[in-house]
Amino acid sequence: MAAYDHPDPATFELTLVLRALADPARLEIVRHLERVGEANCATLIGTRPKSSMSHHFQVLRDSGVLRTRIEGVQHRNSLRREELDMRFPGLLTAILNAP
């Protein structure tokens, strides 16, 4: 498997990031990643099928919210916190702290 494309922070688009985070499943993924730091897709699948999760990860990745590192057969995801903070200061923090 080839490595993923991750957008450059300078090209992060606010509306893309907001759209990515405006979904309950994806917000759950992001909150989980904040707690555990890094996680592969499988550990994040609740009741949803793999293909749905794969889709959500792609949306999050394409918007710049998370990065995916491939290690063997596993895809390890983590938040792009610093990069997001640099481009949109305070945004991710506000969202993660929100009720």
Add this chain to the structure above:
Amino acid sequence: MAAYDHPDPATFELTLVLRALADPARLEIVRHLERVGEANCATLIGTRPKSSMSHHFQVLRDSGVLRTRIEGVQHRNSLRREELDMRFPGLLTAILNAP
């Protein structure tokens, strides 16, 4: 015309607010309101028809982002900044400051 229903800040939902702001037209409305404080719908209509704008205002109103005050035949809109800040500290500021 009867007054609008505005949700109570305690019931603001993060995903609703993010969805409301994850649209270019609505983000534009919000940015404009930040500049001018209060504005009626007509002054915010660019090229879009009235019915589309009315829809966007409703989405913003229902999520708690703005309030609409009726004065005669005009509907004056303004951001619910304090209420949003109370429920989601830093969120609106981060979004308004974003590039």
Add this chain to the structure above:
DNA sequence: TGCCTTGTTCGATTATTGTCGAACAATATG
């Protein structure tokens, strides 16, 4: 009253997104 202004509502259409099974690809492991 008649008319103009402001904005909503309705209904239809289109566009965008989410969902999910099935097939596939890549890697590890027996």
Add this chain to the structure above:
DNA sequence: CATATTGTTCGACAATAATCGAACAAGGCA
């Protein structure tokens, strides 16, 4: 090599949301 594990891709369908014209409602004013 055969098989299990991890996740993607494809395609079809469903659900949600945006767009916009036309008709309507309410208020102000001549």
